[in-house]
Amino acid sequence: MQLTNRAKQVDRKPLNIAEKIYLPAVLKGMGITLSHIFKKKATIKFPEETRPFSPVFRGLHILNRDEEGRENCTACGLCAVACPAEAITMDAAERLPGEEHLYREEKYAAKYEINMLRCIFCGLCEEACPKDAIYLTETFAPANYSRQSFIYGKDNLVIPHPKENPEAFTKAKGLIDERKAKANQEK
């Protein structure tokens, strides 16, 4: 039964003299190989080199602080309710007198967990956040041997303190401010 017209009859003719000495075919192959030396390389030397991320790349989450170093998150639960993978859970607590330098609002997230095994990096939590608190950065979730280490708590998520560790803070923040400015412009 013939399905298509693209079937090709196999050529079973004996080889001629040029084909028998193989040399033209070898040279032709070598030519293709050597031409690749002068072409642009398709690979990069990771991890010394990294590829530029797309401006809309969504990687690992951070929990943002304001310029005084207070945590922005108020445990409102909007990220958790927006999360289609149900990866986010949290415990809220009331700010005690004397903790005003730690948390921006009277309620804060005492515990905040993202299950990176469940997370699909869709960015809906960032979209839902009314407090400018959660952002997806330009970093991958690093590989690990145990599943337990993919449950990210506040110690993994909260951004470094902007006054105590300004370098790490700007590095962790990455392109967030640029993205924010762009989004505001588009509005």
Added chain:
Amino acid sequence: MAEEKKLFKVTIDNITIEVEPGTSILNAARQIGGDVTPPAMCYYSKLKDSGGKCRTCLVEVAAGSTADPRPMPKLVASCRTNVMDGMVVKNITSDRVTDARNGVVEFLLINHPLDCPICDQAGECHLQDLSYEHGKGASRYEFKRRTFDKHDLGPYIQLHMTRCILCYRCVYTADQVSNERRHGILSRGDHSEIATYIEKSLDNDFIGNVIDVCPVGALTDKTFRFKNRVWFTKPVDAHCNCDKCSGEVQLWMRGDEVLRVTARKDEWGEVKDTTKGEPGWICNTCRFERKKISDWVIEGPTQINRHSVISQGHYVGVKKPNETVAKVMGRNPKLLMDIKDVSEVNQVELSELKGPATSQVFKQLKKGN
């Protein structure tokens, strides 16, 4: 034979209904139900004299009655205006009403802090619903919002005066439901505020009902403060034998924990009548003290409007799939990780705490583990 009552015919948004004389336009519209019903922030059917303060229920009366079919010159508050025979009312079909309502919402939001991410009322707040429908994206108000000194209303009730819209519902509740009234409104105009007279705590048995009555988050339950968001808890109807009240309540549960107890609410967000037909106010003991599942007889999950955020994650009529893995394999499948062993969230027994969780609670937890 009893004399038959004459019924009044009213037309609200082109829907005609016959109601008893003396019914307000709002209640007539509620009998029709649906979108036709004007929103009400201050009117509460179970409270005498309530209404007429917030102006969100404004409607246009296109014809006063059959006897005098002239339209009313101004928009009227539907909770305070009684129907007449042959009255024609326009609510959502009138542009004037929509425009006025947008203005009223803007006024209500002038001093409202919009701290919904913190507020415990978020998710069941009438002002949230109203501003979602009628509010503007931004405020045109350029001045500072009013602020107040903090008032302590005792160990059970939390007052956030900045969120108050001065609907007076709680004042009427304190006056009518409980025997003595110790809180009212002080000062006037922009300075008006709910306060307890002479800093006295409200210790009446039924005073907790002011929490249910409050349309915004000004009066909230201190025993539920910051414990969970409303939409992550599961509303369940339950009852108990209470010597003070009917004992018919709604539990807001998370797993097997009772996080909050409230009265049952009807579709207008008002306290439902009990099975005996009395208003379903509940006492403070039921509301604040009975936070154990053993205190209650569970009747079943509460019917929640599926458009409400509270219904998220609650599925009706779901048949759980039958797990056959254990039957086929002869043993339970090996779990590579049980999230409950790893997670640090949900470790605190929130229902056992009297007030909100603080950093102290979490520190103790660390020692315990």
